[in-house]
Amino acid sequence: MNIIKQMSEQGYVVISEVINKKEIDIIREYYKKILERNNLSTLLPTDVLKSPDVFNTILKDKVVTAIRELFSRDFSLFPNFTIRESVYIPWHNDAYFLPDEVINPEVPLQFMQCAIYLQDNDPELGGGITLIPFSHRLDQPTVKSMLNTPQAYEKVIMSKAGDLILWDNRITHRSTYPDKAPDNTKLALQWTVSASERHNESYLQYLQDRAQCSMHVSDYLLKSPKPYFADMPNVRYPDSFHQDSLNIHGRSCLPSTRVKKSAV
Numbered sequence: 001m002n003i004i005k006q007m008s009e010q011g012y013v014v015i016s017e018v019i020n021k022k023e024i025d026i027i028r029e030y031y032k033k034i035l036e037r038n039n040l041s042t043l044l045p046t047d048v049l050k051s052p053d054v055f056n057t058i059l060k061d062k063v064v065t066a067i068r069e070l071f072s073r074d075f076s077l078f079p080n081f082t083i084r085e086s087v088y089i090p091w092h093n094d095a096y097f098l099p100d101e102v103i104n105p106e107v108p109l110q111f112m113q114c115a116i117y118l119q120d121n122d123p124e125l126g127g128g129i130t131l132i133p134f135s136h137r138l139d140q141p142t143v144k145s146m147l148n149t150p151q152a153y154e155k156v157i158m159s160k161a162g163d164l165i166l167w168d169n170r171i172t173h174r175s176t177y178p179d180k181a182p183d184n185t186k187l188a189l190q191w192t193v194s195a196s197e198r199h200n201e202s203y204l205q206y207l208q209d210r211a212q213c214s215m216h217v218s219d220y221l222l223k224s225p226k227p228y229f230a231d232m233p234n235v236r237y238p239d240s241f242h243q244d245s246l247n248i249h250g251r252s253c254l255p256s257t258r259v260k261k262s263a264v
């Protein structure tokens with residue numbers, strides 16, 4: 001099945017091996033170094049930008065090509081790129097805070113969540129996500145009733161370390177919970193993209209609001225990611241971007257991708 005058809009029918013795709021073992025280790029090391037400095041398990045976007053080795057992963061040809069193909073056009077990148085540690089989030093949907101036209105199961109794909117997990121996913125050890133295929137095409141009451149017996153519908157995405165998972169942000173998903181202690185820290189590089197600028201302002205407002213209020217289920221987790229949301233207005237294009245990232249952007253990889261000039 002091609003990726004456009006799979007995204008449309010299943011609500012997610014896996015692009016395998018977008019980064020290799022050496023690149024995984026570099027991102028893991030960078031996370032560890034920054035964690036020692038500020039003790040935040042959701043890295044600040046401006047800290048991600050300081051390392052072109054990390055940020056440029058998002059701009060890799062294989063990544064950008066897949067996103068462009070799925071949207072059939074250039075796209076916007078939001079200032080919410082981060083590396084997150086040991087996030088375990090229950091069933092949720094990332095679109096319910098957006099305008100009705102975005103949530104509507106009938107409309108074409110508009111927002112995608114992107115994650116490169118830095119370890120394999122495993123039903124016992126966790127490390128990635130579990131989702132309900134096709135739930136992006138269902139209305140809220142239907143999904144709610146399915147969540148009474150999610151085992152009947154869920155699918156553990158068996159991604160490998162370094163794979164990119166892209167999901168329609170209307171899909172109902174959760175972290176794959178570990179049944180026993182994983183042997184490695186669960187880490188993921190994550191970000192959001194959109195196909196049209198029509199709803200970008202409301203999404204940016206939503207990200208800004210989350211610096212003050214708890215809205216999404218993940219805002220209620222023990223380690224609050226509020227400093228991460230509060231940092232997003234500091235992402236300014238081009239001033240907060242490393243020259244190596246700007247070179248990639250200018251070279252052609254993202255000729256017209258609209259990195260937001262003023263984040264929020």
Ligand SMILES: O=C(O)CCC(=O)C(=O)O
Nearest residue numbers: 087089094128174175176
């Ligand atoms: O990485 C995970 O475990 C879950 C991520 C997630 O649910 C999200 O970003 O919406």
